[in-house]
Amino acid sequence: MTAVSSLDRTQRHSFDWSVFSNPVVIINVTLICFLVVGFTYYIAGVNAVASGEYSISVERAKIAKLTESQSFLTIEKSATEDPTAAMAFAQAQHLVEAKDIVYVFENNDVALQK
Numbered sequence: 001m002t003a004v005s006s007l008d009r010t011q012r013h014s015f016d017w018s019v020f021s022n023p024v025v026i027i028n029v030t031l032i033c034f035l036v037v038g039f040t041y042y043i044a045g046v047n048a049v050a051s052g053e054y055s056i057s058v059e060r061a062k063i064a065k066l067t068e069s070q071s072f073l074t075i076e077k078s079a080t081e082d083p084t085a086a087m088a089f090a091q092a093q094h095l096v097e098a099k100d101i102v103y104v105f106e107n108n109d110v111a112l113q114k
Helices: 002-013 017-021 023-082 082-092 101-106
Strands: none
Touching: 002 082, 023 082, 082 101
């Protein structure tokens, strides 16, 4: 019994490499390797597309926020540059009316001496 049991132990732990001489096994192992590589490539591609779409959506959100801010600033600017609003402010502050007020705002150095 001892001779048989020692033989069983060696058979359990050894691997028969002769299975790789069969062409079907070689083809199956090769196909499995191709599938693993293809699946890895697919996952990397999907992640790249998802990452690109996320960054595009973030940039679109920034553009929407900046457009809203620009609209608000344009409205605020048009309210401050309105000649009638400037006239009302001047009258409320008892200021003297200035002619061609738009010229004064467009040319910053009107009051500078030469």
